[in-house]
Amino acid sequence: MPSDIFFQPITELAAALEAKKISAVELTGAVIARTRAVDGRVHAFNSFDEAGALAQAAASDARRTGGQARGPLDGIPVGLKDVIAVAGQPLTASSNMLANFVSPYDATVTRKLKDAGAVLWGRLNCDEFAMGSSTENSAFRPVHNPWDTTRVPGGSSGGSAAALAAGEAGATLGSDTGGSIRQPAALCGVVGLKPTYGLVSRYGLVAFASSLDQIGPFARTVEDAALVLGVIAGHDERDSTSCKIEIPKYRAELGRRRGPWKLGIPKEYFGEGLDPEIAAAVERAIAFYRHEGCEIKEITLPHTQYCLDAYYVIATAEASSNLARYDGIRYGHRSKDTTDAVDIYFKSRSEGFGAEVKRRIILGTYVLSSGYYDAYYLRAQKVRTLIRQDFLNAFREVDALITPTSPVPAFKIGEKSDPLALYLCDIYTIGVNLAGLPAISVPCGFTDRSLPIGAQLIGQPFQEAALLAIAHAYERAHDWGTRHPIL
Amino acid sequence: MTEPSAGYEAVIGLEVHVQVKTRSKIFTPVATGYGHEPNTLTDPVVLALPGTLPVMNKAALDAIIKAGLLLGCDIAPVCKWDRKNYFYPDSPKNYQISQYDQPLCRGGAVEIELPGPARNVMGGHKKIPLTRIHLEEDVGKLNHGATDSLVDFNRAGTPLMEIVSEPALHTAEEAFAYLTSLRATMIYGGISDCDMEKGQLRCDANISIRPVGETELGIKVELKNLNSISFVRDGIAHEIKRQLAVVERGGTLVQETRDYDGESGISQSLRSKEMAHDYRYFPDPDLMPVKVDEAWKRRIAAECPELPFAKQRRFFEQYQVPYTLTSVLVWDKDLADYFEEAAKLSGKPQAVGNWIVNDLLRELGRSSSGAGRGLSPTDRTMSGMSPELQQSPLAVCRVRPAHIAALVQLVESGTVLTNAAKEIFVEMFGSGEMPESIADRRGLRAAPTDAGELEQWCRDAIGANAKAVAEFKSGKDSAINAFKGPVMKAAKGKANPKLVDETLRKLLAAM
Known part of the structure; x- marks a missing residue:
């Protein structure tokens, strides 16, 4: 067994498992050992259940021995962001509100991963209720970027990105409401895919903003991402916003779909505030595609400047309602020494929620209030329609868009204390959520300080297969993924 | 009884919540029900656990569409859902999924019948226009103890329709008639059992008064917790009186929500307008x-049944039966169907109706712990409907329409006498045996069949009473009755009275 097995892509691990060069128990054991060795510096995990993981691995080995292996994910340790329900496991959303909550049921993605034989490994740290861009809003502890542990891993799915980058899992799942998969993937040097809204069931995902949230994979390679997406995608009777569409064989499609493609460069995504090293790296990626024969076209998304405003109205409005259920009555944190129901609400929520969550609940409550609804929420929805139309107009001319994922590389923990400065981290990712589109962040270089850089490819609705193929073409010609942080 | 005093009229609008009778809850496949152990009809969705999502139960949508069609509403082309945000411990998500600006049904009306001048005389009819009907989810139930409160979420997520009338009712009696008719419509449609004791039908009333001739609405008071149909009537009557008293002593009314206690007959303020919620829909x-x-x-x-008032009009037309019968028959769909089947079999609707309304209902009432049924819209005893009323004992009744038709035939043909028929009815109610068979077995047939023997008895009776013969001959028709007693006595009570009468007249005429 190679000593750095925990850095190998799933495709290779699956081949090794299939060839019986390693067992799932050995692989899981290696990942557990790695996690024990490094997570004290990364803090990617809120909790993990070693015995449970090893039992799942043993069951996987038994299946394989009996000729009943369930495919390439069988026996692969997969970590889940702590907003995705697993029966019998904690589901904290990195919040004191749910610090002691154990889910009695499985999310649909969890059930699908179990059916595929994956070893569900640990609960991954994140910003509280997935609200944030640095994972500093975790109520428990911030996640540290494995490439530089004085820096943030991005967020909100910082634990999912950092765990993968640090070799603490074979793949992970995160959730993306405004960039929460893609931005930490970029900052941690891994692949992160946000699927089209409605492709992956949200049942069992702790809701932040229902019309924007999507679950998606973090992976070492585009092929791994395709493989995980193929397992978790598909209509779910438990989620009426999940679409009834035929799910392509994403991994197989990678080999079939070849360019050249028409790629659009939205000029609004290369303006002020973009780090020059990131700009240069993305330009080199664009040059690669041009060299490959792709037609590169500058396009415009004229309503881009309104994305952040529309997002913070819609997302907070939905969040204010979605988080109302955390009231201390049925489960979760309940304040001691309360006098009546209203007192339970006030004290439990005051104690249970952190500052950023409270900020968003208050903002969302305000924008939905009588007399303000039309001016804020309704108008934001109209702007949202225009933003989506911008993208759809662009897709009449091009197959996909290419942009930076994040305007800045990983910044220092504590560096951005102003919430608005943090909100700007999502400036290139938010429009995709408002428009419901699929997008992927792929590693495209490093800064002078050896901090990873990600490029974002944005695809047409439900055209994940094309999007993955475009990303795959780039990835095959580069070796960014072979570099690993030293911990 | 509650006509506002001189110069003022009351304006009343009703908001009625009706639980829809679906097997599972409106947004998750867990069962609905009443009277189960607390918190057993729950699942992660009902309890609003983190990550759960609602998925609509189409049967609930079927039900509200049916309600809308029955009441003549416009049905929206799209069913759209909104969140009504407010915190309350019986609300698991602290928002209720409801319909705000696009209710599924708009317009329509509830036809009501007002009390007639007498119980057996039909009152006037009018149509009370509806504003809207929308669908939403019910909440759980709080049980308050001495030192704490417990929440039972069994009811949470039961599909609930809110039926809102225009402010077009003017008396407590109209409100009573409205609820009675609406309730019958829901039961007829199989939409709800509307058992108020189980909370399947709940009513809030918005009440204001204004000078007669004024078109603007006065200050509105919302009356809550009207948990039986007579409490609705009494509560509204009480509130109108209260408002008039305030105005008469020169006071001002305030917009508020009041709680009416039907037992004590008093109301008290719950909250004023200033404390009204902002639901942030x-x-x-x-x-x-x-x-x-x-x-x-x-x-x-295609599944919509004929409603009671339409049925009543048709019964008048088709069967020429009186209001005293229709007003009982049409309020219970099973009973009305039963009547029609028996009437068609027998061809004597009036007689069939009499047997059903008088004898069948009496026996059914006896067999189901004394509860009456088939209550008319103006019946004063309708409060606290017992559950027995909901289930139809007719379904298990051994007397089928064919029995009634056969019995009517026996009586009409003079084969059995009325008193014997009553006996036969009681027996067949218990056993289900056909009336002919009971009559034969128990010797209840009018006898004799031998005309010669009957004629001889008649001759004997006439011969024994010359005085009556003279009276009859002089034109006193009732004198004929004097012969009937002796004939019947001779026949041991089994003679066919019709035949006796005919025979006596024939003989007397020949004298």
């Missing part, structure tokens, strides 16, 4: 709007 992003197309509406329309 917005479209529920978890639920996609659902298209309601013409085919869907047609399918539901």
